[in-house]
Amino acid sequence: MSVETLEFQSEARQLLQLMIHSIYSNKDIFLRELVSNASDALDKLRLESYRDKDLQADTDDLHIEIAIDTEARTLTVRDNGIGMSRDDVVGLIGTIAKSGTAEFLRKIKESQDAAGSQDLIGQFGVGFYSSFMVADKVTLVSRRAGTDEGVRWESEGEGTYTIAQVEDAPQGTAVTLHLKPADDEDHLFDYTSPWKVREIVKRYSDFITWPVRMVKQNPLEPDAEDTAEKAPELETVNSRKALWARPSSEVSEDEYHEFYKHISHDWNNPLETVRMQAEGTFEYQALLFVPAQAPPDLFMRDSKRGVQLYVKRVFIMDDCEALMPNYLRFVKGVVDAQDLSLNVSREILQQDRQIRMIRRRLEKKVLATVKTMMTEDADKYTTFWREFGRAVKEGLLDDPENRESILEISSFASTEDAEKPTSLRDYVSRMKDGQEHIYYITGESRTTIENSPHLEAFRAKGYEVLILTDPVDEMWVDSVPGFDGKPLQSVAKGEVELDPASEEQQSEYTDLLSWMTTTLEDTVKEVRLSSRLTTSPSCIVGDTNDLTPTLEKMYRAMGQEMPQIKRILELNPEHPLVTGLRAARAANPDDASLAETAELLYGMALLAEGGELADPGRFLKLVADRAAKAL
Structure with missing residues (x-):
């Protein structure tokens, strides 16, 4: 068997060191992450088997099994799901192919305390790597459904990993943790204890629809080993009840929180939980969550968005974009529809009338939930708007139907x-x-x-x-x-008639305004008197339908060619510089230096709004010359 030794991607190497050496307050989380990954693999196999009837895969008894070897101090989580090929393993485990990792590492280094570091971990979906919090070595064996050859991956988390082909690997994935020595000071972290492992599964993964099995224990001796010669009897240790199908009165807040963490891979509790149930022409159930923190990829082009879609409890797809508008892409959750085909595709969903109706109801419900936050829980709303307000405002462009509701919140x-x-x-x-x-x-x-x-x-x-x-x-x-x-x-575009100039004042400045418009014609479309200035001599405003300078800059940054947009220069008729220029122009209209004063008025207005001068050197020379003459 040929064994290759490869290096982790540099960011993955840093992340491993962080996991190995950090003191995380709740190490139990590693098991939730491994069970969650196994559940995803089973979902994907069942979906693939619906779509590909020729797939050579065993789907008779899909399940997750947790095995403990007390003497060897190993804990194994195995599934018979979709499995992974060699390329899958290298791509998903050997590197971190998830956007935002560099940002995560930067923030973790900036964090001033351990608690702050732990909070950050949950924002970046690095669940598999949490295994190294409790293990000295991790071994993964996997075979992708429909293929004959498996792969074995192993690492001690020190910067390298080995990978080799395996001939007799079963379908699915098995992750074996070679656990660190027992912690004598804290027996709660003994993960070779079946009682401890069962307790973690019940707490974090009870709602998973696939059976999670362990060796059946003697109820009088929960940690006793099964010494019988026959094969050990397995029992299912999770209830497998879908939370969205249970009456809300029977679901605790903790159960909602753990389910959210399962589907989102966030280690923090959600900000808000939203339940919906529709009956009648078409039926569906929805369980949605508003996160407490924005994901790092919220504004990245390849960010995941949408909720999970089930049909009659059968998982269909992750990140169903047809169910949630882009401006609410941070919402996580599950929608279980009763009347869709199990073979539905993303393309079909975009055109499906029922899906469009569900989507409209979901977005209205989310917006109504935020409005309730706004009126009843100011702190929660403040958190929501700080984290997601910028994304929500995209809906003012994308969703005219709900524009008034978005403006309200x-x-x-x-x-x-x-x-x-x-x-x-x-x-x-x-x-x-x-x-x-x-x-x-x-x-x-x-x-x-x-x-x-x-x-x-x-x-x-x-x-x-x-x-x-x-x-x-x-x-x-x-x-x-x-x-x-x-x-x-x-206030920076069009005419604002707060205190318009009198007819007499307009008449007094007619000649100056006409002359300055001609003098500055290469840079401005018009010079006029202003009613928005009280202390400054001038300002630049856009015409009513002109692009703003910031928007113009954004288009240019995106590579779009933009014609020069001339703007309007407004003068303060009460400012000494403007009244002095008018008097000087009336006394000596041929004075060449007056054009420089007009240029200075334009340059000062441009700088005052944060604009960029076309020729900063010339402007500075004009200022220096005028200052020298004034001495």
């Missing part, structure tokens, strides 16, 4: 309170008499926005302005007309 930073976001409902309740618009401003950061000259007049008059800094905010504000009958209005 959304929160935004505003000038009203630097610490506490506001809902649109609360914003409207604070609107001033005669105020017709919900004012907002977009930008890359709150600091930049708060220093923007666009806010000056709004602050002076006490108008509240929403501060929108997420990239998605640049997109949805142009698609959403308003809320509760109040239209949205950017």
Whole structure:
């Protein structure tokens, strides 16, 4: 038998060291993860056998078995599920083919305490590696269903692993943990105790639909060995009751939490549990969970999304995208439909009328649940919005049908309170008499926005302005007309008539505005008087339907060619620099230095909003020359 020795991927090697040397407060979790992986393998085999009638696989007695060898100090979790090929083993075990691992390692190093490190582990789905918390060596033997050759993988977690072909491996996967020496100080961590292992299975995996079997014990002596010559009798140690099919009054909160951890591979409790049951034209049951923390791949292109789909308790697929919209991709759970075909495919699901109806009801239920959080549990809602608000706002673009519901549960930073976001409902309740618009401003950061000259007049008059800094905010504000009958209005686009210039003032500045428009025609489309400035001499605003600078920059970063978008320069008619320029222009219209002053006004306005100068060197020279003349 040829044996290869290979090195772990560098990130996997670091992760193994973390698992081996960390002191995790609940080491029992390793068994839940192995049983969960075995359950997934059985689900996949049954589904594959439905789809491929020619698959040469034994599906008569699908189960999970846990075997303990007290003398050898080994614990084995085996299943007769789909199994793995050599390439599967190298790809799934020898490396970490899961996005976000580098980010996980970075955060774990930044964590200042052990508890913080342990909390992070649950966010990154690294369950198999938890075996090394309790084992000095792990051996895995597997044969993929329908193939003749198996594979044996083994590692002590020190940076390398061995892999070899096996001729007589049974169908499925067996993971054997060579346990570390018994902990004399804490007998609770003795995983060679059948009583201890049974207790872990009942606590964490009781709801798994596949039987989990162990050698039957003498009830009077729970740790006694079976010394009979006959083959040991096995018994099922989990109840196998699907939680979503049991009455809610019979399911404890702990059971919900453990089921969530099983399907999500998250080691933290969910933030909220949502149950649904529909009867009538078509029947289904749903058990959904809102996580307490965003997964690391939430905004990655290849992130998993959707809930598990069952048909009459038969597992059909993971991450059924047809059941949950993309903006709710963080929701985990199970949907069990009664009237679908077992051979349904992802393509068919996209067109299925029942699935579309279930999806609409699920998303409405999730949004209603969040609204209840908002009104009844402020702390829970704050956690939800901090973790998932940016994703939820994508629905304002993708889901016009539920746009009003999404707006109802959304929160935004505003000038009203630097610490506490506001809902649109609360914003409207604070609107001033005669105020017709919900004012907002977009930008890359709150600091930049708060220093923007666009806010000056709004602050002076006490108008509240929403501060929108997420990239998605640049997109949805142009698609959403308003809320509760109040239209949205950017304070940095279009005309804002807070305190418009008088006809006399407009007449006084006609010549200057015309001249500056011509002088700056390469960079601006118009120069006009402003009603939004109180202390700054100038600001730049977009036309009503123009792209914002941030959105323009985003498109360019994505490789899209964009034509130059000229914007509007607004002047403060009360500022000494502007009144002085008007007087100088009236006295000596041929003075060449006036054009430089106009250029300075534009450059200052561009910098004030966080923009980039086309020629910073020239601008600095103009500033230096003017400063020198003033001395």
